[in-house]
Amino acid sequence: MNGSINLTADLGEGFGAYRMADDTAMLDLVSAANIACGFHAGDPRIMERTVRACVERGVSIGAHPGLPDLVGFGRRTLDCTPHEAYTDVLYQLGALSAFVRAHGGRIAHVTPHGQLGHLTRRREDIADAVARAARAFDEEIRVVSREGYLTEAAHRAGLRTGHVGFADRAYGDDGELVSRTLPGAVIDDPDEVVARVVRxxxxxxxxxxxxxxxxxxxxxxxxxxxxxxxxxxxxxxAEGLAAAGVAIRPLED
Structure with missing residues (x-):
């Protein structure tokens, strides 16, 4: 039995006048946020506002870099070279860190978004490139992903890791997430989601x-x-975890 878990959400994923989620309400519930860095979503105003809200609430800040795909929200089938992955991730970490430093915070972790995350699971060279970018940015940063090439590359780079489970995504028998193109890939029934998370x-x-x-x-x-x-x-x-006696805490704690 485990006494605590880190609860996180992907936030700051609007663009311009468009909003994806109620970030303010989410930040009152989670212990960490994965903030979009401008490639798949997010813009300077949204990034600044989301970072400021995290710092005000004591929510741990994570970078959520993606592929340069605003139209497809970073989820379309795109490819990249290891050098592109390295430079794109380092660029996005730098962009987010400007706002984080301005508000007196720090980026505690990095977790790839969408198709970039899928690439790190299929290609060891892309996973290595992402880990190298994280280390080049900050040797103390934590790499958060499912167990696989990326966590292995992070260990080789001397970085700390975290392992993520998906509350609202279905897992196939092969351990991979079910494609969003298939029925039942996204789970939106609160009772089912709570039961999954507690387990x-x-x-x-x-x-x-x-x-x-x-x-x-x-x-x-x-x-x-x-x-x-x-x-x-x-x-x-959050209520289900509390009822099960599981505390919500950032990974740093």
Whole structure:
């Protein structure tokens, strides 16, 4: 049984006049935020506002770099070279850090978004490039991902890691997330999400779409900010964890 878990959400994912989630409400529920850095979402105003809100609430700040794909929200099937991955991630870390420094905070972790995250699971060279960019930025930063090439590359680079479980995404029998193009890939029923998260936190297990019991490494649970009813889901998760005796704390704690 586990006494604590880090609860995080992907935030700052609007652009211009467009808003993806109620970031203010989410920040009152989570212990960490993965903030979009401008490539798949986010702009200077949104980044500054989200960072300021995190610092005011004591929410741990993470960078959420993605591929340069505003139109597709960083989820389209795109490719990149290791050098492009390295420079794009380092660029985005630098952009976010300007606002974080201005508000007296620090970037505690980095976690790739969308298709960039998928690439780090399929290609060891891309995972290595992302880890190298993280280390070049800050040797104390933590790399947060599912167990795989990226966490292995981070260990080789001497970086700390965190392992994420997905509250609102279905897992296939192969341990991978079910494609968003398929029915049931995104889970928006609060009761089902809470039950999954409590089990992730206490037992490090999740049930796949095929009914298989899958053991996972998980010290962070993610609720996607763009999932329908994300604030309602996050509130239900926070209440469910409290009822199960699991405290919500940042990974640094």
């Amino acid at each position: 992730m936190a206490r037992e490090r297990r999740v049930v796949t779409t095929g009914g298989r019991e899958l053991e996972i490494k998980c010290d962070t649970v993610l609720v996607h900010g763009d999932t329908p009813g994300s604030v309602r889901l996050a509130r239900a998760v």
